[in-house]
Amino acid sequence: METRPQKTQRINLRATASQEEAIRRAADATHRSVTDFILEAASIEADRVMADRHRFALSAAQFSEFERLLDQELPSNSKLAKLTRRPSPFKG
Numbered sequence: 195m196e197t198r199p200q201k202t203q204r205i206n207l208r209a210t211a212s213q214e215e216a217i218r219r220a221a222d223a224t225h226r227s228v229t230d231f232i233l234e235a236a237s238i239e240a241d242r243v244m245a246d247r248h249r250f251a252l253s254a255a256q257f258s259e260f261e262r263l264l265d266q267e268l269p270s271n272s273k274l275a276k277l278t279r280r281p282s283p284f285k286g
Contacts, residue, residue: 217232
């Protein structure tokens with residue numbers, strides 16, 4: 195028998211009456227508690243947001259182009275070179 199991880203963390207939030215009603219109705223329609231409905235929806239969105247920042251899929255041709263661009267020498271940038279010669283404003 196599969197055991198669910200114990201939920202030990204608490205998340206508090208506020209909603210408008212119309213938001214609460216829409217969430218409650220959707221949870222009822224899917225035969226889930228409001229908590230389970232909100233957690234599942236928020237977890238799916240969190241995974242989507244983080245995937246956009248950490249993972250992306252490329253075809254072989256796209257990956258080759260990506261590698262080519264990474265290996266390409268950058269054009270000279272005199273302003274950036276000047277900036278790197280200045281003392282750091284973060285060092286006291």
